[in-house]
Amino acid sequence: MSHLGLPAGWAVKNLGDLVEFKYGKALPDKVRSGAGFPVFGSNGEVGKHEVPLTNGPTIVVGRKGSVGQVHYCPGACSPIDTTYYVDEVPGRQFGFWRYQLRSLGLESLNRSTAIPGLNRTDAYSIRVNLxxxxxxxxxxxxxxxxxxxxxxxxxxxxxxxxxLKRFRQSVLxxxxxxxxxxxWRDINKPTKLLAEVQLGTITQERLCRMKKAKNAAERTRTEEFDVPQSWLWTSLDALTAKIVDGTHHTPTYVSEGVPFVSVKDIRDGVIDFSNTKFITEEEHCELSKRCPVEQGDLLITKSGTIGRTAIVKTNSPFSLFVSVALLKPASREVNMRFIDLALQDWIGRIDVSSRIVGSTIKNLHLVDMKVLGIPFPSLxxxxxxxxxxxxxxxxxxxxxxxxxxxxxxxxxxxxxxxxxxxxxxxxxxxxxxxxxxxxxKRLAAARDSQAAKPAKRGRSAVKT
Structure with missing residues (x-):
């Protein structure tokens, strides 16, 4: 073991004393031939071109963009101008140096605040175990x-x-x-009559809860599938007393107050209040006249990212933006968790884009949600x-x-x-x-020999 804590026979040198980071050359996509030798950008191979820049094994290092990413090409290639490349290494051990450069943490040398960039002078000062x-x-x-x-x-x-994703979808x-x-049905023998009676009770309670009694919307039948004989089909509207979205105008935000929930705050079946914006108590009270959120309600995102759901499990007040729809159960008998499962299955099963309008911000209309068919077994x-x-x-x-x-x-x-x-x-x-x-020693001698050679006379080569 040496005094540096390395095995006997090892040495330590600056990276710049061992390899040279050469600049890649611009090669826009429109001028690449599309066949031949690999073309490398900072994040890896990006195309093909018939004329290579290097003549043999090449290590490519990300200079702009994917800073410090190291890629290896065993043959000739064309590194573009977002990269450095190394085509000469001590002893021609490219297999060793591809790993050596990966181990140096070059990605941590990014000093740019706008476009990530690697300065090769910084890389050259890294001490390397050889x-x-x-x-x-x-x-x-x-x-x-x-x-x-x-x-x-x-x-x-x-x-x-x-x-795992397919497993979850198959469960739904x-x-x-x-x-x-x-x-379970073989043992408990539920009947269709029981489901009809229970659904009828829910329907009556729904009418009683509504300020203006209105029959439920008829369901669409085009997406129905086979269900057990003891089950029914009904519309989502029939199982809810209200389907409404949040406010359509951007409220006045304050530093603290009542949480204001939008699509970004609903994920993985829960409402995340850790990063919500806030509105005043007065504005919350005004918004709640149209869209009052209560424990046990079901939320579903309807704009931007479609189909995230969450059941409200808190009594603490909060308001909703237009990107979130509120589903209030028609009665205490309604199992909102089951409706949640049915909605999740619907979102994962069908082409939701066929129900979505809007070219900039995708939006699922409330009228389409109301007529959605929901399978209804006994409670x-x-x-x-x-x-x-x-x-x-x-x-x-x-x-x-x-x-x-x-x-x-x-x-x-x-x-x-x-x-x-x-x-x-x-x-x-x-x-x-x-x-x-x-x-x-051999490397130093080779450099000295190269430096002793007289410089070539004549016009400098024009870069192309």
Whole structure:
């Protein structure tokens, strides 16, 4: 072990003493041939062109935009003007240097406040641990193997999230079609008459709650699907005493007061009050005359991001913007959690864009929501469906949490392995390896020889 804490035979030098960051060359998309050699931008390969800028293996480093991102091309390529490129490395060990540059944290050198940018002078001052040339080969080979495994794990983990999403959608579909409670019906024998009586009671209470009694809107039948014989279909309007959106005008905001909820504040089935704007108590009272929010109501986003839902679980007052619709239950018998499930299934199942108008801000009209068909089993079966869905969703939530933990761990593996490699801890040292100091001597001699050559006379080459 050396006095620097590195293995014997290693050396430490400034990056600028070992490699040169050359500027990429502008190559607009309109002039690229579309075939041939890879074209690299700061975030990776961006196209093809028949004439390359480099002649062999090339390491590309993001200079503008994706600052410090490192990409490797095993052959000739064209790095564009948002990049630096390295086409000469000590000992021609490109496999080693592609990892060395990734380990240096070049992305942290961004000094621009507008467009992210990397100054190569800053990069050149980084101190680099340099192993013997033979050990560089062993390090590169080992990293090729272990990082390929890390990438494979990362890819497999990335495929889990879509599976969980499909699982949640299948749970909703099973819940609203009756498949989820098929054996429950075999045991409890609910009848269609029971559902009709319960729906009739809700309908009567709905009329009593309304200031101006009005029959419920007829449902659309085009999106109905097969449900059990003991179920009914009804309209969303029939199960709600009111479907209304928030205020259509932008209120006067204050530093503190009553929370004012918009589409951004509804996510993952909850209302997030941590980043809401505020309005005065007086304005809230005025807005509540038309759109009074109460515990047990259901909210659904209807403008911008369509279809996020949340049941109100607080008695604390708040008001709504036009981007959020309020659904008030027609009676205390209405299971708003079941309606929530039906709405979520509808949003995930159909082409919502067919119901949406507006080219700039997408908007779902209240009239379309009112005529939405809702499957209606008996109230006992609705409660059982909600119970089962909540168990399955909780299971999916636990799997998702484990997935996020695994993905975080996988993301930390690559930098940890790179750090270990360049501390000399990834592969064993061989005392027979030529020390890195000898490589540095050859590099210095080559530079001195190059500097001693007379400068070429004649016109400077014109850049193209």
């Amino acid at each position: 192993p013997p040339l033979a050990e560089q080969v062993r390090i590169a080979d080992k990293l090729d193997t272990v990082l390929a495994r890390v990438d494979a794990v990362t890819d497999r983990l990335a495929r889990v999230a879509p599976l 579909a099973a819940a609203t079609s009756g498949r989820l409670t098929e054996e 006992d079966e609705q409660a059982e469906i909600v119970r089962r869905v909540e168990l399955l969703v909780a299971f999916a939530d636990r799997l998702e949490a484990r997935l996020q933990t695994a993905q975080t761990a996988a993301q930390r593996l690559t930098p940890a392995l790179l750090a270990k490699a360049f501390r000399g801890e990834l592969v064993p040292q061989d005392p027979n390896d030529e020390p890195a100091a000898e490589l540095l």
